[in-house]
Amino acid sequence: MARLSQEKINEIRQSVDIVDVIGEYLSLQKKGRNYVALCPFHDDKNPSMSISPDRQIFMCFVCGTGGNVFTFLQKYLKISYIEAVKKVAEIGHVDLSEYHLDVVSRPIVKENVPLYQMHEEAQKIYSYYLNTKLGLEAKTYLMKRHFSDELIKEFRIGYAPLQATLYQAFEKLGFQEIDMIKSGLIVESYQHFDRFQDRIMFPLYNQQGQVVGFSGRIYKPTQTESKYMNSPESEIFIKGQTLYHYHQCKEAVKEAGFIYLLEGFMDVIAMYKAGIENTVAIMGTALTKGHMQALRRLTHHVRLCLDGDQAGQAAMSKAARELEEAGFQVSIVVLPEGHDPDEIYEEHGQEGLHEVLKKF
Numbered sequence: 001m002a003r004l005s006q007e008k009i010n011e012i013r014q015s016v017d018i019v020d021v022i023g024e025y026l027s028l029q030k031k032g033r034n035y036v037a038l039c040p041f042h043d044d045k046n047p048s049m050s051i052s053p054d055r056q057i058f059m060c061f062v063c064g065t066g067g068n069v070f071t072f073l074q075k076y077l078k079i080s081y082i083e084a085v086k087k088v089a090e091i092g093h094v095d096l097s098e099y100h101l102d103v104v105s106r107p108i109v110k111e112n113v114p115l116y117q118m119h120e121e122a123q124k125i126y127s128y129y130l131n132t133k134l135g136l137e138a139k140t141y142l143m144k145r146h147f148s149d150e151l152i153k154e155f156r157i158g159y160a161p162l163q164a165t166l167y168q169a170f171e172k173l174g175f176q177e178i179d180m181i182k183s184g185l186i187v188e189s190y191q192h193f194d195r196f197q198d199r200i201m202f203p204l205y206n207q208q209g210q211v212v213g214f215s216g217r218i219y220k221p222t223q224t225e226s227k228y229m230n231s232p233e234s235e236i237f238i239k240g241q242t243l244y245h246y247h248q249c250k251e252a253v254k255e256a257g258f259i260y261l262l263e264g265f266m267d268v269i270a271m272y273k274a275g276i277e278n279t280v281a282i283m284g285t286a287l288t289k290g291h292m293q294a295l296r297r298l299t300h301h302v303r304l305c306l307d308g309d310q311a312g313q314a315a316m317s318k319a320a321r322e323l324e325e326a327g328f329q330v331s332i333v334v335l336p337e338g339h340d341p342d343e344i345y346e347e348h349g350q351e352g353l354h355e356v357l358k359k360f
């Protein structure tokens with residue numbers, strides 16, 4: 001088996017620009033010949049990390065963390081040196097197929113693999129059912145609410161039918177019962193059954209874009225259950241780290257130079273209908289450090305757009321204060337009393353929503 005020579009490692013390092021690689025994870029500002037960013041390795045308030053394109057290194061003047069592109073990825077993604085080298089080779093299109101670099105995957109990740117697989121599978125099954133006779137009424141409801149086919153595809157919206165479907169499918173695919181229950185998709189009772197039944201299903205993603213949970217919405221006037229039901233937290237679904245639409249908004253945020261922080265995923269979809277894509281939503285929790293770390297990787301400018309009701313206002317000023325303390329530039333979008341973007345879109349359409357947002 002060929003070993004990676006120092007020469008090959010240098011070639012890999014030189015195949016990328018450290019500025020591009022770090023820029024994928026942090027929001028960079030040009031300062032003279034260098035770039036600066038808020039340091040992700042300590043609780044940074046002013047950009048203390050400097051990245052030098054000339055020397056291809058980074059350095060934080062406060063906590064002292066520094067090194068080359070491999071060091072950054074190792075520390076930032078908490079991966080091994082060899083994993084970092086592989087990752088850079090991938091970015092720089094350096095062929096490593098003659099080297100058999102077996103990377104030992106971390107046990108915790110390995111354990112979670114079936115949970116990710118089940119969510120991916122569930123998403124496909126729900127999508128399928130939306131286009132069957134069983135999902136017809138749900139589909140009709142979505143059409144009435146201005147969900148185009150393109151939008152349904154973009155957000156991978158589906159339908160969980162009344163009869164249990166996931167349990168049988170998971171069993172056929174050979175998943176263990178213990179994992180099914182851990183996933184939160186199957187509920188254990190006198191018999192196993194699907195948590196979500198007769199609901200319109202919205203997949204929820206982690207920051208890497210993997211499906212980790214769902215939100216199910218009722219759609220018939222006769223349904224008396226709670227309007228939305230979310231997956232319970234699990235090994236892979238952690239609300240304090242979940243920002244809906246995070247993995248899909250990067251380009252739009254870069255272009256706009258700021259991000260809208262919204263209250264719920266339906267608001268993200270309403271904004272999308274109005275052509276606004278630089279948005280993320282928290283999933284029914286207060287703003288956490290984990291959320292802020294994720295936001296920091298995209299931009300320093302946040303427009304807070306939480307509910308116009310009283311509880312929303314209080315949550316908003318708290319979130320604004322915390323964001324400012326963490327070094328963000330924050331502006332607050334006050335929506336007309338008691339309204340969220342989704343309701344404004346429903347009542348006043350694309351123009352109406354643009355009109356409200358334009359004021360800020």
Ligand SMILES: [Zn+2]
Pocket residue numbers: 039040041042044048060061062063064065
């Ligand atoms: Zn630092």
